[in-house]
Amino acid sequence: MIELNQVGYRIGENWLVRDITLTIEAGTLWCFVGPNGAGKSTLLRLISGELTPTTGNIRLFGKPIHTYEPRDFARLRAYLQQKRDVNFPFTSMEIVLFGRYPYLNGAKETTRDLHIAQEALRKVEADIFAERLYPTLSGGEASRVDIARILAQAPELFLLDEPTNHLDPRHHVQILNLCKTLCRQRKTVITAIHDLNLASMYADRLLMLKDGVSVACGSPRDVLTLEQLSEVYGIRFEVLSHPGGYPWVMPSLAH
Amino acid sequence: MQHRAKILFILIGCLPISLSIAAGVGAYQILPWRIPQILLFREEGFAVLTYVRFPRVVLSAVVGAMLAISGATLQGIFRNPLADPGLIGVTAGAGLGATLWIVLIGSGVLGVWGLPFAAFACGMLVTIGVWKIAASQGSVSTVTLLLAGIALNSFAGAGIGIMTFLADDEQLRSLTFWLLGGFGGATWPVVFITLPIAVIGMFVLLRLAAALNAMSLGESEAYHLGVSTESLKRWAIFGVALIVGAAVSAAGGIGFVGLVVPHLIRLIGGADHRYVLPGSAVGGAILLVLADLLARTVVVPAELPVGIVTALIGGPFFLWLLLRFKREVFL
Numbered sequence: 022m023i024e025l026n027q028v029g030y031r032i033g034e035n036w037l038v039r040d041i042t043l044t045i046e047a048g049t050l051w052c053f054v055g056p057n058g059a060g061k062s063t064l065l066r067l068i069s070g071e072l073t074p075t076t077g078n079i080r081l082f083g084k085p086i087h088t089y090e091p092r093d094f095a096r097l098r099a100y101l102q103q104k105r106d107v108n109f110p111f112t113s114m115e116i117v118l119f120g121r122y123p124y125l126n127g128a129k130e131t132t133r134d135l136h137i138a139q140e141a142l143r144k145v146e147a148d149i150f151a152e153r154l155y156p157t158l159s160g161g162e163a164s165r166v167d168i169a170r171i172l173a174q175a176p177e178l179f180l181l182d183e184p185t186n187h188l189d190p191r192h193h194v195q196i197l198n199l200c201k202t203l204c205r206q207r208k209t210v211i212t213a214i215h216d217l218n219l220a221s222m223y224a225d226r227l228l229m230l231k232d233g234v235s236v237a238c239g240s241p242r243d244v245l246t247l248e249q250l251s252e253v254y255g256i257r258f259e260v261l262s263h264p265g266g267y268p269w270v271m272p273s274l275a276h
Numbered sequence: 277m278q279h280r281a282k283i284l285f286i287l288i289g290c291l292p293i294s295l296s297i298a299a300g301v302g303a304y305q306i307l308p309w310r311i312p313q314i315l316l317f318r319e320e321g322f323a324v325l326t327y328v329r330f331p332r333v334v335l336s337a338v339v340g341a342m343l344a345i346s347g348a349t350l351q352g353i354f355r356n357p358l359a360d361p362g363l364i365g366v367t368a369g370a371g372l373g374a375t376l377w378i379v380l381i382g383s384g385v386l387g388v389w390g391l392p393f394a395a396f397a398c399g400m401l402v403t404i405g406v407w408k409i410a411a412s413q414g415s416v417s418t419v420t421l422l423l424a425g426i427a428l429n430s431f432a433g434a435g436i437g438i439m440t441f442l443a444d445d446e447q448l449r450s451l452t453f454w455l456l457g458g459f460g461g462a463t464w465p466v467v468f469i470t471l472p473i474a475v476i477g478m479f480v481l482l483r484l485a486a487a488l489n490a491m492s493l494g495e496s497e498a499y500h501l502g503v504s505t506e507s508l509k510r511w512a513i514f515g516v517a518l519i520v521g522a523a524v525s526a527a528g529g530i531g532f533v534g535l536v537v538p539h540l541i542r543l544i545g546g547a548d549h550r551y552v553l554p555g556s557a558v559g560g561a562i563l564l565v566l567a568d569l570l571a572r573t574v575v576v577p578a579e580l581p582v583g584i585v586t587a588l589i590g591g592p593f594f595l596w597l598l599l600r601f602k603r604e605v606f607l
Contacts, residue, residue, distance in 0.1 A: 030523075066496075070499075071496050071499055091499065091503065091504050092502035094502065095502025096502070102494065102496065102497060105494070106492060107355075107492055108350075108355055108356060108357055109355075109357065109542065109547035110546060110547045111492065111547045111548070115547070115548060116493070117503060119489055119490050119493060120501070121487065122502060122503070123501060125486065127483070129550075
């Protein structure tokens with residue numbers, strides 16, 4: 022559904038992302054992993070259309086993404102940002118309803134939109150603070166409301182930049198289970214994530230980045246190997262096999 | 277949702293009440309409920325109402341609406357509750373135009389029209405300057421817009437300062453009075469020029485309300501939700517410049533309405549711009565009508581500049597709001 026063809030992005034003389042070629046099939050869950058500054062977020066923002074590639078091109082459903090109208094494109098892909106700051110007293114429910122913006126054409130929300138928003142809040146267990154003011158929520162609560170907003174936007178492609186930030190283990194699992202469910206409905210999910218074990222448990226495909234370049238791409242078993250991990254992160258790792266059959270990774274104490 | 281429609285309805289209901297109270301009070305007292313009768317049968321007081329009071333209360337309502345809806349729009353665009361219509365340079369620019377006109381050309385040149393047109397033109401010019409400075413490669417950064425606004429504001433302020441320094445006593449007096457704002461010069465022709473600009477400008481801004489909601493999540497979030505952020509910014513900035521330019525030209529620089537009214541409206545009914553924008557317009561109209569009523573009645577037979585009244589009441593009131601509701605609203 023998405024094709025990246027030799028995508029590169031440069032600011033000044035600095036290449037943040039370089040020569041990425043990828044084909045992402047519908048209904049798969051992808052995780053972008055790599056150290057800080059590896060280019061995970063930049064690559065997501067390129068796919069989201071927010072940044073324009075310096076080289077190469079990106080197609081969604083065969084069509085170059087910059088040829089979509091903003092509103093049409095917003096019905097196809099949603100993007101979850103890491104940082105958030107809302108300075109006005111909106112309720113959580115209102116924030117989630119903003120997800121319906123691409124469908125409204127300036128009209129008032131219908132009961133169907135309200136229903137979709139409520140359902141989205143329930144999926145992330147955030148319906149209990151639907152009427153609370155968003156700026157007063159804790160980091161984790163606000164994260165869940167944001168995820169609900171993305172769900173209400175109902176796109177084909179979900180781009181999630183560290184969706185598990187600020188969340189407790191229960192909600193880690195819940196969010197990634199949700200991603201899995203979306204994939205079963207033929208939606209596509211791409212996340213940038215730091216937790217390698219969560220990535221290993223849930224991802225269909227991993228893309229490992231370092232300095233904006235793809236180091237490894239494939240199934241968790243192919244990507245999370247001792248050599249590749251220590252090359253990318255610059256420390257030693259131990260790789261075990263989890264009873265569930267996927268690699269289990271932890272930094273090694275030995276120097 | 278219902279709740280907000282009710283608030284808007286009540287506000288709209290309060291507008292004619294405050295208009296008729298303000299039209300009735302003055303050196304010649306008219307009871308508000310007698311106004312329809314006086315108008316219908318041309319009874320005693322007809323001339324006072326139609327030649328003196330009505331243009332004045334209508335103009336103050338229109339100007340109040342324009343300033344408040346502009347404040348609400350800019351707060352939405354800059355995602356900052358402290359934004360105020362002066363931020364994009366239009367107020368200071370108009371002030372500069374007016375002082376240049378008064379000191380260098382003479383306030384009487386081109387009759388009553390020279391001064392407001394100079395103010396309007398200069399206000400628009402400064403806003404265009406702010407916009408051009410912030411624009412690079414087809415996109416405009418809100419942060420640069422803000423900083424360019426601050427820079428050109430202080431530049432225009434310096435220009436006003438120089439003109440004040442050069443002015444003689446009489447010029448200084450009309451200059452000060454103009455800068456503080458007032459409706460002493462309200463006549464029907466002024467109303468008829470200001471009103472269409474207000475209607476067009478407010479129509480433009482009201483159409484942006486839903487996109488401003490998305491914008492409050494952040495500019496890139498708004499883009500991801502399908503908002504054309506560049507065109508949103510362009511329409512908002514030029515809509516605001518148009519109506520604030522017209523407001524300042526008609527009534528001088530009146531502070532605080534644009535800052536305080538949107539907060540009040542958010543406090544009563546929440547932050548949805550589809551409610552805050554029209555609510556601010558009506559609220560601003562009511563507030564400025566009443567402020568002008570005070571301005572022309574407290575020190576009879578003299579008249580206070582209405583800008584002083586809004587600042588005098590607005591300042592402490594805003595402080596009270598801040599202290600009382602800082603948890604809920606300002607955070």
